[in-house]
Amino acid sequence: MKFASFRRPDGLPTFGLLVTKSGQTGFVDLGRRSAAETLRVFLECGGLRSADRFASMDADFSIDDVSFLPVVPDPDKIICVGINYASHVRETGREMPDKPMIFTRFASSQTGHEQPLILPKISEKFDFEGELAVVIGTAGRYIDKNNALNHVAGYSCYNDGSVRDWQRHSTQFTAGKNFPATGAFGPWLASSDDVGDIRSLQLTTRLNGTVMQQATFDDLIFDVPTLIAYCSQFTKLVPGDVIITGTTGGVGAFREPPVWLKHGDEVTIEIDRIGTLRNVVEIEE
Numbered sequence: 001m002k003f004a005s006f007r008r009p010d011g012l013p014t015f016g017l018l019v020t021k022s023g024q025t026g027f028v029d030l031g032r033r034s035a036a037e038t039l040r041v042f043l044e045c046g047g048l049r050s051a052d053r054f055a056s057m058d059a060d061f062s063i064d065d066v067s068f069l070p071v072v073p074d075p076d077k078i079i080c081v082g083i084n085y086a087s088h089v090r091e092t093g094r095e096m097p098d099k100p101m102i103f104t105r106f107a108s109s110q111t112g113h114e115q116p117l118i119l120p121k122i123s124e125k126f127d128f129e130g131e132l133a134v135v136i137g138t139a140g141r142y143i144d145k146n147n148a149l150n151h152v153a154g155y156s157c158y159n160d161g162s163v164r165d166w167q168r169h170s171t172q173f174t175a176g177k178n179f180p181a182t183g184a185f186g187p188w189l190a191s192s193d194d195v196g197d198i199r200s201l202q203l204t205t206r207l208n209g210t211v212m213q214q215a216t217f218d219d220l221i222f223d224v225p226t227l228i229a230y231c232s233q234f235t236k237l238v239p240g241d242v243i244i245t246g247t248t249g250g251v252g253a254f255r256e257p258p259v260w261l262k263h264g265d266e267v268t269i270e271i272d273r274i275g276t277l278r279n280v281v282e283i284e285e
Helices: 039-044 047-054 086-092 145-151 224-234
Strands: 002-007 013-021 024-029 078-082 101-105 117-119 130-136 152-160 183-191 202-207 210-216 242-247 266-271 275-283
Touching (some): 013 047, 039 047, 130 202, 130 224, 130 266, 152 242, 152 266, 152 275, 183 275
Antiparallel strands (some): 013 024, 078 101, 130 152, 130 242, 152 183, 202 266
């Protein structure tokens, strides 16, 4: 099953289940049909366990008539992992990490599928980073690595856009990772039972149709169970939390010459069995 957060044609925010009937694809409005106001609350209430009862319903809205929001617009926390692909370690010239490199994003820095990625007017070094996003479905602290995947609600695509000059102001990444609408999250949450084993899945980042990044998740230095177990030691993971698992080699900053995003560029992040996230870059007004 696939779940998305979006604005209805009347502009009201809601969330829904993606359905296809009689060749038409759209969303069943779960915000109207459940007690939960957001997808995060739906996960918190255990809504995934009974969501299949909505699958036979007709769509309330066509997929073309909604405006996508970040998959989880209101997470308690967004935990980002840096330098987590061997290919990316090699292109940066860093040493292989012993522990995950952790930083955070604010919810307000996110944007949805088919929404603009905003190039800050004070920077010309805006970069793409195609990533796998893991959404927590079951709360836990000190989670055992062998049980970690039981805490996953599902997966999505993420473009962890980086304002590189601000990112490099210090050894901390926070400034360069939190400009408004620089982190794209979507198009939807693909439930973990639908996606299955992610290790052989392929991530592909395209810039204006040209492949810039491509890797399978077996290139991760710290895999998803390891990241969940590690993060749950320093914080309690709760439903709707997002772990962004890092980017592979091929980012713009380490190309010769560097490739920076500019107004009008189209960036897509595609992950097998999950979907394709698409955004067009607009310069900040």
